Amino acid sequence: VEQGENAYLKNEFENVHSADISLIMEGLNAEDCKYILELLDPEVGADVISDIEDDTRNNFLSLFTAEELSKYMDKTDSDDAADILNDLPVKVREEVIANMTNQEKVLYIVDLLHYEEDCAGGLMAKELVKANINWNVSQCIDEVRRQAKEVDKVYTVYVVDDHDILLGRISMKKLLIAAEDVNVSDLYQPEIAKVHSYQDEEEVAELMQHYDLEVIPVVNVQGRLLGRITIDDVVDVITEQAEKDQQAMSGISEDVEETDSLWAMARARLPWLIVGMSGGLLGANFLGGFEDELRLVPAMAFFIPLITATGGNVGIQSSTIVVQSLASGGFHGSSFNRYLRVLMVALLNGVTLSLLVYVFNFLFTDHDLAIVVSVALFSVIMIASFMGTITPIILDKLGINPALASGPFITTCNDLIGLGVYFSVAKVLLH
Amino acid sequence: VEQGENAYLKNEFENVHSADISLIMEGLNAEDCKYILELLDPEVGADVISDIEDDTRNNFLSLFTAEELSKYMDKTDSDDAADILNDLPVKVREEVIANMTNQEKVLYIVDLLHYEEDCAGGLMAKELVKANINWNVSQCIDEVRRQAKEVDKVYTVYVVDDHDILLGRISMKKLLIAAEDVNVSDLYQPEIAKVHSYQDEEEVAELMQHYDLEVIPVVNVQGRLLGRITIDDVVDVITEQAEKDQQAMSGISEDVEETDSLWAMARARLPWLIVGMSGGLLGANFLGGFEDELRLVPAMAFFIPLITATGGNVGIQSSTIVVQSLASGGFHGSSFNRYLRVLMVALLNGVTLSLLVYVFNFLFTDHDLAIVVSVALFSVIMIASFMGTITPIILDKLGINPALASGPFITTCNDLIGLGVYFSVAKVLLH
Structure with missing residues (x-):
């Protein structure tokens, strides 16, 4: 070409x-x-x-x-x-x-x-059409005409007083169908949604989504009109946030793309891999304390992957639901109810899975081990559900992205808890 | 109250x-x-x-x-x-x-x-303002006035011919600043983005994001104007898609919210838990073949969680990056290059982690096992990276949501592969 x-x-x-x-x-x-x-x-x-x-x-x-x-x-x-x-x-x-x-x-x-x-100030554009509250419609239209070259898309005309304090807005539709000598003060809509320049971009996104706005004005602390944020920029914010959450869930610690340098990509992945590995080494250390038991009943080792994998899956499922509730604007209802529900869901799944495994193990391995595995599996499901539920809530309270709770952190914790539960149950039931 | x-x-x-x-x-x-x-x-x-x-x-x-x-x-x-x-x-x-x-x-x-x-037809609203190509500006304004009560937010006036075929649009700004006797045909912008009523809602979202549109017209196969889709509905589509992807990543198979019934919540989680558990039982079965080895060297069991967890983490990281590339409109560059890059990143991380583990194990366990664990870990990282990269691409080609590839499916596969690699390496190196 x-x-x-x-x-x-x-x-x-x-x-x-x-x-x-x-x-x-x-x-x-x-x-x-x-x-x-x-x-x-x-x-x-x-x-x-x-x-x-x-x-x-x-x-x-x-x-x-x-x-x-x-x-x-x-x-x-x-x-x-x-x-x-x-x-x-x-x-x-x-x-x-x-x-x-x-x-x-x-x-x-x-x-x-x-x-x-x-922040809102970093998202906003300065180009906008504003009209003084003392003008009439024809002056407004002149202003739109004057600004027409500068402002790509005019969504609305903002109404300000002599000190540039934002008072309200007039839609283009109203302006178009109003008579030329009507006063702005008789036409404008007061009390409109606005954001302050220092507000976080995610707050802006939430507000615009909540009120279905295609544009929102930005004001400073005195209420002076500074600029406007359009929905296309907010759509980018929403998309980016979703990507960040996904990366947090998968244990990627920096915002990377496929096109980034090799070293940047490797570096973004290493921290959580090392966390996971440290968890694995801790687990190895823990299992080291059961060397004699394992020598006696090697079959105990067979079910380690089953216990850790199920704990991980249950934990991630629970935390994802909580993270999504947090993202869509918090919870309704009491937190006691919330924990009760989590408990009930865990109970349902725990009983189902433990029974399935028991039946399977009863057919293929010895009876004692079958009971140990099922009891441990049930306990792990209950604990992992609980951990998956409270971790994102705690992270959110600490100002950390709760999506991290669905990532390697929770998996690593659940692996360790799972091993602990499994071998404790074994120790109690097999002796 | x-x-x-x-x-x-x-x-x-x-x-x-x-x-x-x-x-x-x-x-x-x-x-x-x-x-x-x-x-x-x-x-x-x-x-x-x-x-x-x-x-x-x-x-x-x-x-x-x-x-x-x-x-x-x-x-x-x-x-x-x-x-x-x-x-x-x-x-x-x-x-x-x-x-x-x-x-x-x-x-x-x-x-x-x-x-x-x-689909686009399910998202669209019928309320819109349209003008015939043969009208002039003042007729257009009359039409806006007539429709004003029906149509909440007028973004644009669509221009159609006598058969309702969509020809283009006129922005409210242009209409406002044009003289009353100018003809629509001299003012309108032809060749605008549009969607067909049968198009998927995600295609609509992509198109509107790509062109930064706040509204898009919907036409039928003949090009007749049917309705319009506004950005607020598309924002909901984007948010929902992100939630669906997150749920797919965490192994939740139906669209559930915290407020759904207990049984619905439990049911949405069970399928992937059962898949994970079946993987765990398969793993147990596999390990059963190594009962004698485990009795001899119980320390081999210590590192099972390390191997499976790292494989899982690496696989999820790789697949998330690929899923995000797929979501943001595919890849640039050749697929050979792509695999080469994945390989290089895996190599970097594999070498780093294997060395770390080797040093740790060299200090605390016996030498032979240290080598086995490091070699197995390195192999698992390489394989998991590769699996994590191709699985979403294959799922996407099959028309399945590629985000599933970051979920329990890949974790389960990697657990099994990890065990296989670990014990094969052990068999070769320890005998």
Whole structure:
């Protein structure tokens, strides 16, 4: 494709959405990305740069000069521009900003660079349409017209007082069907949902999901309107959170992707593997105390994998349910009831599985061991259910991601508890 | 609260958002829910009914007569109304529809009842504003005005031809700032993203995420405009999918919540527990073949938990990364490269962990066993990485949710493989 047929390529890309172009570019090397980008209309180019994945972007942006970059930043939404500039070396960042010609955008970006990436301020864009409470509809429409070039998608017009304090909003629909001389103060909807710039991005996501909002205004502590957060950014937050939880559940300690470096991938996996291994060594140590018993009844060792695996599975099942309850906004009803229910479910499963194993063992091994295994299995299921239920609640109270509780941590604990229970039961029943 | 102080309660709820009222009602019993609902403005009541969780809703809706329900359904968005009616017994559903006075809504709902819940048709709402290509802006605005009462949030005006074939759209912003006599045909944006009614809800979610859309039109096979899907419904789809994946990862086979019945919860957990247990029994059977060896060297049993746990952890880590790649739209680069990378990461971790264990064992147990454990551990890590990588890819190709591959299935397989490798290595090296 890359034979320098400029006119052909340019024509080809003209009817392609920027999101698709960025997808194509992720498969290409940095030089080709730059080459394609320069063929595109700068407006589209800016969108492509915003859409593309961080790693690919950082790769090929290093090929651009600060002047070239500033041309694109002039046309990028302020939230995306701030994110992109945040990833660049400080010197390049300053040069790019100095070269930008859109002064309003520069003010926006410099303001946004202050915020942490994972709070409401870091998610918001500065571009929005606001109207003074003292205006009428026709002044509002003029303002929309004035802002039309800057603001990609206008969801709503925010109403502020003379000090920029957010008072409410007017939907585009209302504005469209109202007479031109109606006053903003008679038309606007007061008491709307809003977030503070310091609020956590997950709180923002929850709020927007709860109220089914496609856009939410961001205010500072005085209630001054700072910017707006749109649902597409929040969808990304939700998706990322789900991925983080999945990784926590599987014992991956950093946010990695398949495209990261080998060493980064290995490093992200090692910590929990070492935790699991230490648990295994502790288990080996514990079993060492039963060397004589094992020599006498080697069949006891046969059921170690059964006990540990079932404990692990039960623990993960229990904790996942609790983690999901926590994520979807906490619990209803008393915690006593909650534990009672957990107990009952564990009882049902515990009895079922223990009976199954007893019948199986009764047919194939000796009677005493069959009883030991079933009693131990039942105890392990009860304990693992309880552990799986309280661990995420405790982690959540401590401010740690409760999804970790479904991961190697709980499995390792349950392995050790399982071994302890199994051999204790054996000691009591076999002597 | 429930002392019959109607006026007080009514006043209290007047300034509360419907989403918050539904949250409050989830903590109340069915009678109280009905009582509160009847105090509210029917418009707000309809929103509350849409917002509330399925279980709570089905509980208290059974207290209403068909006439009462139809009053609310008249004011509910067609997509929510269809979902609610779908959960009612057929007889009640027909009665409710017969009692409704909003005939346009009845047509909408009856149409929507045909679609499966998890396809685009099941997600869409019929309420939308459409304009004929031959109209001018002022006719468009009249149409928005006419529809204003029906359509909650107008995101965009769809442009169709005389046969209702979707041609494109006009944003509210463009409509607002255009002169009244401009023709729709000069203003509209052609070639917009759309979905077919039969498309899967996850495809819809992907498409809307990819193009950052807040609303997408739904067409039939001829391209006729059927309805629209808004981002808030898609956010629910994304959240649900993440929960389903988490449950698949933790071996819960049905979609359950903490509030479901005890038996439903126990039943959802049993299948994978039984799979895990069968694996454990198979393992016991396998170990049975080594009874004499275990009697001779009981220390071999000490490291069974270490081997199985590490295999499980490595397998889950590998498969989670692959599952996330699959979910975020597949892979870039060749599959040979991919396997090579997996191999390298496994090699790094395998060498690190095996060395650690070797050093530990060298200090505390006998030399031969230390070598056996380390060699087995290394082999298990390599095999588990490979299994964890190919299993989700194979499941995905078979049309099964690849997240299952991070669950009890892979753990059980890895337990068995781990035991096999451990004892084979032992047999070779210790004799």
